[in-house]
Amino acid sequence: YREATAATNRTFPDYFKFGIATASYQVEGAWNEDGKGENIWDHLCHTNPTFVDNGDNGDIACDSYHKYKEDVALLKDLGVDYYRFSLSWSRIIPLGLAGSPVNQAGIDYYKSLIQELGDNGIEPMVTIFHWDLPETLQEFGGFPNPELEEHFAYYARVVFENLGDSVTYWTTFNEPLQTCHQGYSTGTMAPGYKSSGLAEYKCAHTLIKAHAKAYHIYDEEFRPQQQGYVGIVADTTWFEPASDSDADQEAAERALQFNYGWYINAVVNGNYPAVMIERIDERSKQQGFETSRLPKFTEEEIEYIKGTHDYLAINAYTTVYAQAKEETDPTVVSYESDLNVDTFIDESWEQSASSWLRVVPWGLRNLLNWLSKTYNHPEIFVTENGVSDLGGLDDDRRINFYQEYLSNVLEAILDDGVNVTRYTAWSLMDNFEWARGYTEKFGMYSVNFDNPGRPRTPKASASYYAQVIASRCLVDTCE
Numbered sequence: 414y415r416e417a418t419a420a421t422n423r424t425f426p427d428y429f430k431f432g433i434a435t436a437s438y439q440v441e442g443a444w445n446e447d448g449k450g451e452n453i454w455d456h457l458c459h460t461n462p463t464f465v466d467n468g469d470n471g472d473i474a475c476d477s478y479h480k481y482k483e484d485v486a487l488l489k490d491l492g493v494d495y496y497r498f499s500l501s502w503s504r505i506i507p508l509g510l511a512g513s514p515v516n517q518a519g520i521d522y523y524k525s526l527i528q529e530l531g532d533n534g535i536e537p538m539v540t541i542f543h544w545d546l547p548e549t550l551q552e553f554g555g556f557p558n559p560e561l562e563e564h565f566a567y568y569a570r571v572v573f574e575n576l577g578d579s580v581t582y583w584t585t586f587n588e589p590l591q592t593c594h595q596g597y598s599t600g601t602m603a604p605g606y607k608s609s610g611l612a613e614y615k616c617a618h619t620l621i622k623a624h625a626k627a628y629h630i631y632d633e634e635f636r637p638q639q640q641g642y643v644g645i646v647a648d649t650t651w652f653e654p655a656s657d658s659d660a661d662q663e664a665a666e667r668a669l670q671f672n673y674g675w676y677i678n679a680v681v682n683g684n685y686p687a688v689m690i691e692r693i694d695e696r697s698k699q700q701g702f703e704t705s706r707l708p709k710f711t712e713e714e715i716e717y718i719k720g721t722h723d724y725l726a727i728n729a730y731t732t733v734y735a736q737a738k739e740e741t742d743p744t745v746v747s748y749e750s751d752l753n754v755d756t757f758i759d760e761s762w763e764q765s766a767s768s769w770l771r772v773v774p775w776g777l778r779n780l781l782n783w784l785s786k787t788y789n790h791p792e793i794f795v796t797e798n799g800v801s802d803l804g805g806l807d808d809d810r811r812i813n814f815y816q817e818y819l820s821n822v823l824e825a826i827l828d829d830g831v832n833v834t835r836y837t838a839w840s841l842m843d844n845f846e847w848a849r850g851y852t853e854k855f856g857m858y859s860v861n862f863d864n865p866g867r868p869r870t871p872k873a874s875a876s877y878y879a880q881v882i883a884s885r886c887l888v889d890t891c892e
């Protein structure tokens with residue numbers, strides 16, 4: 414499908430659940446209160462204030478650490494079934510290190526938030542890691558250091574033990590692609606390293622093993638009593654073949670495998686996608702490396718990693734066209750040259766406030782179909798989807814975005830038989846948009862960052878989303 418379609422007037426199935434998401438560093442603030450340790454975003458913002466637009470940082474952010482009851486009241490007004498939020502590793506384990514002290518005040522904060530959600534009939538969907546790595550662990554090398562597997566396993570066990578009685582849906586990592594590729598290759602996210610085609614592959618290797626270990630810890634030690642589910646949230650742009658030539662179709666498929674398959678082929682089938690292994694092994698050999706730049710899983714690791722997911726999750730925002738290109742200079746060591754695909758957009762696609770995000774609703778339907786076909790028709794959660802602007806309460810472009818993207822989700826379900834059972838909007842409120850600071854707004858509630866009270870104000874999109882959830886339909890007159 415390549416055409417925007419008018420929003421369908423059909424209704425969402427009764428089992429379908431609507432949610433909304435935030436993340437710890439983006440909303441909590443209280444960066445050094447009640448025993449919380451420093452994380453890599455605290456450290457980056459404080460030591461290199463030019464990294465983030467306007468020198469913004471998450472010291473206060475939306476102050477959700479103090480205002481979480483207000484946040485739950487907003488969730489109640491929206492009528493969401495669940496709230497997807499993340500835990501701050503260094504609030505719970507200040508040093509991050511396996512065996513290091515646990516900060517009870519950090520545990521108590523999340524217990525209070527989960528209790529408040531429960532009291533309001535809202536299910537918590539908890540992300541264990543959403544990019545805010547304890548700074549001490551970065552001083553040990555971060556995820557490129559294989560020891561991070563043990564440190565993460567210790568953290569996961571602490572949160573399963575302390576919070577698991579009230580949590581059914583867990584996610585180990587949010588967007589490992591951004592963690593490793595933006596963090597250690599493009600340098601556009603903390604810790605801001607530029608080790609393309611090198612450290613980023615080590616980062617992913619440790620992260621995938623850490624995910625699998627946490628999954629097995631839950632499966633063996635906690636699931637019997639807690640009866641919950643564990644997954645990993647991966648993201649990708651939808652890559653639409655620029656033409657129906659074989660070369661362009663292969664280019665699009667290769668891009669999806671290097672972006673989403675990098676992690677999800679591992680948790681589903683136990684290993685990296687074949688196309689990554691083949692291309693990186695070959696190029697590493699041409700470049701004179703004794704071993705491939707892409708680390709290898711052993712046979713027992715493949716068995717251990719295979720199947721470590723109880724649902725398939727996707728954070729999806731936008732689309733690009735993918736086109737085959739001539740092989741680049743084989744001596745270039747980089748992810749981009751390993752991938753070797755040209756991408757471009759259609760300038761007619763509606764813009765957002767984010768340079769990487771064009772509004773292309775039909776791309777989400779194609780992506781959901783690709784996921785279903787590629788991973789054998791699993792249950793799929795859309796765990797993030799949303800659009801940025803520069804502010805304002807009459808956000809009719811955001812309403813239009815949700816109406817058209819949700820319509821494509823519903824068409825994937827009703828017309829294509831894709832088993833999507835959850836949809837999560839990004840985000841509840843305007844928050845710290847990483848290197849873009851507070852300039853790009855994704856919230857359904859506006860936050861006034863010039864007011865120490867960080868007041869929240871509903872935008873028109875909040876009313877629209879509440880109406881969609883109540884009516885289970887996207888337009889005024891439903892069938």
Ligand SMILES: O=S(=O)(O)CCCN1CCN(CCO[C@@H]2O[C@H](CO)[C@@H](O)[C@H](O)[C@H]2O)CC1
Binds near residue numbers: 588730846
């Ligand atoms: O600006 S640049 O072009 O130099 C680099 C930007 C790279 N983007 C950042 C967001 N990411 C996926 C979405 O990232 C997700 O979506 C939200 C909106 O971004 C974030 O706030 C969430 O934390 C994150 O989970 C796609 C890649």
